[in-house]
Amino acid sequence: MMRFERWPAIAVLGGIVSCLLSVGVAGQSTSAATDRTLAAPASFAGIADPAKRSAAYFTELGKVLTNPRCTNCHPATDRPRQGDSARLHQPPVFRGVDGFGLDSMRCTNCHRDSNFDPGHVPGHAGWHLAPAEMAWEGKTVSEICVQIKDPKRNGGRSLEDLIEHIGKDTLVGWAWAPGAGRTPAPGTQAQAGALVEAWVKSGAACP
Numbered sequence: 657m658m659r660f661e662r663w664p665a666i667a668v669l670g671g672i673v674s675c676l677l678s679v680g681v682a683g684q685s686t687s688a689a690t691d692r693t694l695a696a697p698a699s700f701a702g703i704a705d706p707a708k709r710s711a712a713y714f715t716e717l718g719k720v721l722t723n724p725r726c727t728n729c730h731p732a733t734d735r736p737r738q739g740d741s742a743r744l745h746q747p748p749v750f751r752g753v754d755g756f757g758l759d760s761m762r763c764t765n766c767h768r769d770s771n772f773d774p775g776h777v778p779g780h781a782g783w784h785l786a787p788a789e790m791a792w793e794g795k796t797v798s799e800i801c802v803q804i805k806d807p808k809r810n811g812g813r814s815l816e817d818l819i820e821h822i823g824k825d826t827l828v829g830w831a832w833a834p835g836a837g838r839t840p841a842p843g844t845q846a847q848a849g850a851l852v853e854a855w856v857k858s859g860a861a862c863p
């Protein structure tokens with residue numbers, strides 16, 4: 657079976673550290689705590705100007721892109737963040753050359769193929785950090801929009817590829833089934849995919 661012998665001690669330690677940290681961040685609101693829904697593309701039909709309507713789809717999608725379920729893995733530094741308060745990952749782990757961590761502390765030492773809820777450890781077979789050029793943490797929705805369209809900063813993807821990636825990719829999909837102790841991203845993955853599609857087909861304008 658799975659080998660998690662080292663888990664209890666790490667989980668307890670992590671729990672203590674996160675309690676201490678959460679004292680410092682209590683009072684901050686996160687997007688996860690506010691709006692839990694995504695509007696359907698049809699609800700923007702009243703915006704006559706196509707560019708304004710396109711930008712409005714992206715603004716709505718921005719609720720997902722700026723959610724901690726995404727930004728914790730698309731951080732501004734070499735360190736992932738954790739939880740709804742987006743605290744720095746404990747224990748300290750770093751991107752490493754391939755996004756899977758340093759040789760001494762690989763993501764896969766702890767993150768397995770699926771969520772491991774007794775230790776609140778999120779999991780997916782491809783669990784690793786998004787490359788530095790895909791950092792979203794701390795950026796505005798407008799900045800993310802420009803960046804996500806740029807093949808030099810989106811992994812060489814076309815706009816069509818983005819519809820598929822956000823709407824269907826299973827690592828992205830983890831954000832809507834993140835396991836105990838974390839609030840899922842707003843709406844559903846299918847609704848997010850529908851917004852990306854509406855945005856691309858209306859000219860992919862940025863807010």
Ligand code: HEC
Pocket residue numbers: 720721725726727729730755782783784785786787790803804809810811813818821822827828829830831841
């Ligand atoms: C476990 C970490 C992890 C999580 C969680 C995660 N991503 Fe990513 N993301 C990655 C990695 C790694 C890549 C680079 C993979 C590649 O280029 O094939 C990436 C690339 C992307 C890309 C393509 C490049 C870009 O920035 O335009 C998009 C779009 C994306 N992620 C969307 C999301 C969305 C939306 C969420 C939340 C709903 C999310 N991701 C959550 C790790 C993550």
Ligand code: HEC
Pocket residue numbers: 666667670674724725726728729736737738739740745746747749750751755756757758761762763764765766767775776777778783784785837838
């Ligand atoms: C020593 C074990 C360990 C290692 C190694 C590790 N993690 Fe984690 N990680 C955890 C635990 C435990 C949690 C859950 C903490 C919590 O939220 O209570 C976690 C949570 C996360 C989260 C938070 C997800 C969310 O939205 O809340 C991200 C992102 C993450 N890890 C990324 C990584 C990446 C990327 C690597 C490799 C560079 C890595 N981790 C290596 C133990 C580890």
